[in-house]
Amino acid sequence: xxxxxxxxxxxxxxxxxxxxxxxxxxxxxxxxxxxxxxxxxxxxxxxxxxxxxxxxxxxxxxxxxxxxxxxxxxxxxxxxxxxxxxxxxxxxxxxxxxxxxxxxxxxxxxxxxxxxxxxxxxxxxxxxxxxxxxxxxxxxxxxxxxxxxxxxxxxxxxxxxxxxxxxxxxxxxxxxxxxxxxxxxxxxx
Amino acid sequence: xxxxxxxxxxxxxxxxxxxxxxxxxxxxxxxxxxxxxxxxxxxxxxxxxxxxxxxxxxxxxxxxxxxxxxxxxxxxxxxxxxxxxxxxxxxxxxxxxxxxxxxxxxxxxxxxxxxxxxxxxxxxxxxxxxxxxxxxxxxxxxxxxxxxxxxxxxxxxxxxxxxxxxxxxxxxxxxxxxxxxxxxxxxxxxxxxxxxxxxxxxxxxxxxxxxxxxxxxxxxxxxxxxxxxxxxxxxxxxxxxxxxxxxxxxxxxxxxxxxxxxxxxxxxxxxxxxxxxxxx
Numbered sequence: 340x341x342x343x344x345x346x347x348x349x350x351x352x353x354x355x356x357x358x359x360x361x362x363x364x365x366x367x368x369x370x371x372x373x374x375x376x377x378x379x380x381x382x383x384x385x386x387x388x389x390x391x392x393x394x395x396x397x398x399x400x401x402x403x404x405x406x407x408x409x410x411x412x413x414x415x416x417x418x419x420x421x422x423x424x425x426x427x428x429x430x431x432x433x434x435x436x437x438x439x440x441x442x443x444x445x446x447x448x449x450x451x452x453x454x455x456x457x458x459x460x461x462x463x464x465x466x467x468x469x470x471x472x473x474x475x476x477x478x479x480x481x482x483x484x485x486x487x488x489x490x491x492x493x494x495x496x497x498x499x500x501x502x503x504x505x506x507x508x509x510x511x512x513x514x515x516x517x518x519x520x521x522x523x524x525x526x527x528x
Numbered sequence: 529x530x531x532x533x534x535x536x537x538x539x540x541x542x543x544x545x546x547x548x549x550x551x552x553x554x555x556x557x558x559x560x561x562x563x564x565x566x567x568x569x570x571x572x573x574x575x576x577x578x579x580x581x582x583x584x585x586x587x588x589x590x591x592x593x594x595x596x597x598x599x600x601x602x603x604x605x606x607x608x609x610x611x612x613x614x615x616x617x618x619x620x621x622x623x624x625x626x627x628x629x630x631x632x633x634x635x636x637x638x639x640x641x642x643x644x645x646x647x648x649x650x651x652x653x654x655x656x657x658x659x660x661x662x663x664x665x666x667x668x669x670x671x672x673x674x675x676x677x678x679x680x681x682x683x684x685x686x687x688x689x690x691x692x693x694x695x696x697x698x699x700x701x702x703x704x705x706x707x708x709x710x711x712x713x714x715x716x717x718x719x720x721x722x723x724x725x726x727x728x729x730x731x732x733x734x735x736x737x738x739x740x741x742x743x744x745x746x747x748x749x750x751x752x753x754x755x756x757x758x759x760x761x762x763x764x765x766x767x768x769x770x771x772x773x774x775x776x777x778x779x780x781x782x783x784x785x786x787x788x789x790x791x792x793x794x795x796x797x798x799x800x801x802x803x804x805x806x807x808x
Contacts, residue, residue: 403635406635411591442711466594468582468592470581472591502769516569516770520763520770
């Protein structure tokens with residue numbers, strides 16, 4: 340299978356060329372945040388009109404790592420379930436966020452917002468956190484340190500493995516993949 | 529009577545927390561390899577290869593396979609001829625969790641009141657189920673339960689007339705809804721009967737079985753085989769990318785119930801099926 344090298348952040352034009360089902364290796368910078376950081380970021384924006392970092396054209400990886408053992412850059416850091424971020428996501432996408440990496444289904448309103456704003460949703464494999472942590476070469480906490488594992492981090496990644504789930508046209512690999520292999524009469528089971 | 533010092537409990541729980549989070553057993557690695565041979569989806573095989581590689585890295589470097597090192601569930605089967613000296617049993621179990629999560633660099637994922645959500649900073653309290661059995665031994669099971677999968681678990685209080693079909697439909701529907709969220713290929717624990725709480729506890733306890741181990745009850749064993757086939761026809765596949773391996777195994781336990789009820793509990797577990805046990 341063809342693997343696309345994605346330097347990130349990147350131009351929207353490049354993001355728009357990614358198709359549902361494309362496998363990518365990402366190099367560059369992402370931000371790491373999960374539920375608690377999303378809530379705080381959104382509250383901060385509602386109060387001050389600013390996020391703790393400039394989210395324009397950036398990407399968020401939904402993860403909260405385990406503690407790093409001595410001598411390590413970061414502990415195991417696999418994706419967490421994306422749907423817990425759904426209520427915060429359309430606001431972030433409307434304000435410029437370009438890419439999200441997590442695992443699992445997204446709500447209809449998130450999918451609509453992805454299409455409207457020309458964004459992309461990717462998945463990293465859940466439960467392979469030791470493997471994924473090898474792609475994280477540097478990390479710094481940039482806000483909400485008090486949240487511990489849930490603090491907002493900036494991460495520098497090399498060959499971070501991910502797959503495009505929902506592209507900017509709204510094509511969804513979770514739907515198409517399941518359909519291809521489904522051998523049951525009940526599609527809405 | 530036999531006297532057991534609770535220091536032994538602390539040591540055992542601590543060690544089991546770390547081992548369960550960092551080492552995938554050879555039985556489970558065999559399940560991964562077998563699935564890799566069967567899976568026809570290229571993306572699915574890619575995910576299975578990642579799962580295998582990840583288990584290798586975690587074991588070699590003694591780091592957790594997953595950042596979600598879970599809320600700790602402990603089943604303690606206490607022999608009726610055992611006396612404890614030292615701390616209370618519950619304090620000892622929690623002390624073991626505290627020690628293991630610190631020493632093993634495991635993530636502390638437990639918050640205080642669910643609506644206040646302050647991290648307890650040591651992954652306690654554990655969820656503890658105590659049972660009294662005959663004899664002079666203590667059998668401890670430690671299961672670090674991740675919430676990606678726990679969140680997709682479900683309970684239905686069916687009507688007796690819903691029967692086998694109702695039970696199967698609910699279980700398959702729950703697996704289908706879990707989809708890519710719960711880190712498939714899944715291990716699924718099912719509890720049928722008892723009360724609402726009993727059904728979920730036996731569903732969770734069913735997850736302590738070894739892959740491939742069928743229920744000793746013939747009705748449940750037959751149900752397991754039917755459910756396995758149906759679940760793997762859903763097409764969800766490894767990581768939900770589409771494929772033939774949606775569940776690795778399904779374990780059914782049952783318990784007598786009330787004339788008016790048919791409780792069914794489905795406790796979902798990710799591909800790692802983390803647990804350890806010890807007899808003291």
